[in-house]
Amino acid sequence: MAEGVFAVAEQRDGKFRKISFETVSEGRRLADALGEDLTAVILGQGIEGIAPELGKYGADRILVADDPALADYSSEGYTKVLADLIGEKEPKIVLIGATAIGKDLSARLAARLGVGLAMDCTELKIENGKLVATRPIYAGKIYIEVELEGTPQIASNRSNVMEITEVQKDGVIEKVSVDAGQIRTVVVDKRIDTSGRVELTEADVVVSGGRGMGGPDFSVLEELADLLGGAVGASRAAVDAGYRPQSDQVGQTGKVVSPNLYIACGISGAIQHLAGMSSSKYIVAINKDPEAPIFSKADYGIVGDLFEVVPAITAEIKKLKA
Amino acid sequence: MNIVVLLKQVPDTETQIQIASDGLSIKTEDIKWVVNPYDEFAVEEALQIKEKLGGTVTILTMGPKRAVESIRTALAMGADRGVLIDDPATEGSDALGTAKVLAAALKGMEYDLIIAGQRAVDDDGYQVPASVAELLDIPHVPFVIKEEITDGKIRCDCTIEGGVLTMETSLPALFTTQKGINEPRYASLPGIMKAKKKPLDTKTISELGIDPSEVGTAGAKAKVVSMKLPPERKPGKIIEADSAAAAAAELVKLLRNEAKVI
Numbered sequence: 001m002a003e004g005v006f007a008v009a010e011q012r013d014g015k016f017r018k019i020s021f022e023t024v025s026e027g028r029r030l031a032d033a034l035g036e037d038l039t040a041v042i043l044g045q046g047i048e049g050i051a052p053e054l055g056k057y058g059a060d061r062i063l064v065a066d067d068p069a070l071a072d073y074s075s076e077g078y079t080k081v082l083a084d085l086i087g088e089k090e091p092k093i094v095l096i097g098a099t100a101i102g103k104d105l106s107a108r109l110a111a112r113l114g115v116g117l118a119m120d121c122t123e124l125k126i127e128n129g130k131l132v133a134t135r136p137i138y139a140g141k142i143y144i145e146v147e148l149e150g151t152p153q154i155a156s157n158r159s160n161v162m163e164i165t166e167v168q169k170d171g172v173i174e175k176v177s178v179d180a181g182q183i184r185t186v187v188v189d190k191r192i193d194t195s196g197r198v199e200l201t202e203a204d205v206v207v208s209g210g211r212g213m214g215g216p217d218f219s220v221l222e223e224l225a226d227l228l229g230g231a232v233g234a235s236r237a238a239v240d241a242g243y244r245p246q247s248d249q250v251g252q253t254g255k256v257v258s259p260n261l262y263i264a265c266g267i268s269g270a271i272q273h274l275a276g277m278s279s280s281k282y283i284v285a286i287n288k289d290p291e292a293p294i295f296s297k298a299d300y301g302i303v304g305d306l307f308e309v310v311p312a313i314t315a316e317i318k319k320l321k322a
Numbered sequence: 323m324n325i326v327v328l329l330k331q332v333p334d335t336e337t338q339i340q341i342a343s344d345g346l347s348i349k350t351e352d353i354k355w356v357v358n359p360y361d362e363f364a365v366e367e368a369l370q371i372k373e374k375l376g377g378t379v380t381i382l383t384m385g386p387k388r389a390v391e392s393i394r395t396a397l398a399m400g401a402d403r404g405v406l407i408d409d410p411a412t413e414g415s416d417a418l419g420t421a422k423v424l425a426a427a428l429k430g431m432e433y434d435l436i437i438a439g440q441r442a443v444d445d446d447g448y449q450v451p452a453s454v455a456e457l458l459d460i461p462h463v464p465f466v467i468k469e470e471i472t473d474g475k476i477r478c479d480c481t482i483e484g485g486v487l488t489m490e491t492s493l494p495a496l497f498t499t500q501k502g503i504n505e506p507r508y509a510s511l512p513g514i515m516k517a518k519k520k521p522l523d524t525k526t527i528s529e530l531g532i533d534p535s536e537v538g539t540a541g542a543k544a545k546v547v548s549m550k551l552p553p554e555r556k557p558g559k560i561i562e563a564d565s566a567a568a569a570a571a572e573l574v575k576l577l578r579n580e581a582k583v584i
Binding site (some may be wrong): 017047053066072073074075076099101103104106107108111114116117118119120132135136137138139140141142143145146147148149150174184185186187188189190191192193199201202205209227228237245246247249252253254262271272275276281282283284285290295296297298299300301302303304305307309312313315316317320 | 333335336337338339343348359362369416417418421443444445446447448449450451452453455456457460461462464465467477480481482483484485486487488489490491492496500501502506511542543544545546547548550551552555556557558559560561563566567569570573576577578581583584
């Protein structure tokens with residue numbers, strides 16, 4: 001009889017991604033709703049030392065798959081090890097953070113186990129002892145509720161959506177034996193951004209620029225984003241014009257973000273862009289054109305020249321922080 | 323190099339999506355259907371590989387009759403042939419059901435490389451390509467912005483949060499395309515003319531040996547039980563002030579005291 005919840009935590013170079021705490025916290029809530037245990041799972045190499053941290057977010061038990069074969073992510077190796085653990089422990093629900101790696105892993109895992117998967121969920125609840133997942137489709141133009149068949153039920157949770165809650169549990173650590181099987185995909189090189197700036201989908205504050213930036217100089221936005229510990233994003237128009245790299249694009253063909261605060265600067269608000277940011281908690285729009293559709297989605301709007309308004313906001317916040 | 327591109331037809335991203343009367347699907351009238359934008363990158367990358375290494379590019383799609391238009395678009399770009407799996411039994415398939423159909427079709431084809439878009443912009447599932455790779459027991463790499471093939475191996479730059487992983491794997495393999503990998507070409511007029519004469523086969527799932535109970539709504543392991551529009555955002559406040567500095571001061575006050583986000 002399947003029982004309990006697995007929350008798979010993602011780490012990189014011995015540090016948990018922020019989403020791992022979201023996944024474990026949400027896993028705790030689901031486990032409580034079921035009246036069952038929460039087991040956190042981490043995979044990697046040299047990670048035993050960081051494992052206890054997950055007890056703080058409500059893990060009753062922490063399974064540590066520590067092996068040289070798991071030092072770098074491979075969908076085959078990680079899928080095999082996780083599938084083996086699921087076979088052995090028989091959880092009812094498996095929750096995985098929907099990062100690039102989490103999306104990839106959950107998809108391959110669900111296919112291997114032949115079970116249902118709800119990807120990139122924004123809300124999870126238990127009804128009649130089963131998981132019901134809410135997820136946006138069409139980049140958030142529509143939300144669907146999904147019921148999952150098969151055991152376990154697998155869901156991935158969207159970055160920055162589930163609340164992080166500290167609730168200390170035992171966090172009993174169990175090292176598990178690892179057989180990663182045949183891994184045909186090897187990581188031969190890594191280039192990781194070391195600027196220290198927070199990643200777009202993980203940021204609490206996103207300051208985005210559009211065609212109204214008029215060129216690749218985003219320094220006024222970067223200054224404000226840095227001050228708020230946030231990230232800089234861009235509209236498709238700005239990316240297509242070559243102002244910013246593709247990885248900064250917010251919208252239906254870019255990233256979907258859900259920060260606490262989204263500041264749209266010189267972005268008119270095409271439907272594809274609105275889809276990518278409308279689940280932000282607060283939206284501020286700054287645009288010269290009072291008719292710009294972005295104002296219809298904004299909590300606060302300023303009609304004006306962003307090159308005057310944004311530095312004025314930065315100055316005002318600096319005053320506050322002084 | 324025999325390359326198969328998994329292609330999906332989706333509503334144009336400009337579409338204002340509306341919920342149909344059954345409450346579980348979208349209204350399909352008046353929708354302009356297009357090639358999934360991420361799949362355009364997959365077609366372009368396949369064509370570039372073919373231009374370098376020779377071989378064929380086959381477009382594989384599951385969908386209704388109208389999806390022929392999208393396959394023709396890819397043929398007009400330069401792909402060699404198309405295969406459409408059109409079967410009413412597949413309607414309502416979840417990602418795993420779709421992957422089963424595509425994998426079954428692939429088992430009857432020769433391929434060294436399978437390319438798909440990183441996700442389809444309708445379901446945003448990110449699930450079908452990895453599931454196809456799993457069902458075919460071949461390696462795969464997601465979110466690729468650059469690839470290079472040498473001596474039966476492929477090296478891919480895979481984008482993750484805040485970085486890039488270069489992964490190497492053996493062929494046959496599958497990878498998914500991320501925006502930035504290339505600039506998809508437009509179909510030329512001669513291309514469009516030629517596309518009309520290129521082979522395009524339509525198959526049913528029984529021809530692929532699939533049991534209808536495994537796919538479609540009947541076989542779905544992830545079942546849609548309700549559909550709703552996102553919560554409407556309340557009309558916002560336009561800050562009126564004499565100067566940029568005054569507007570900024572008012573905004574910061576609101577963000578701090580009312581929204582409590584800074």
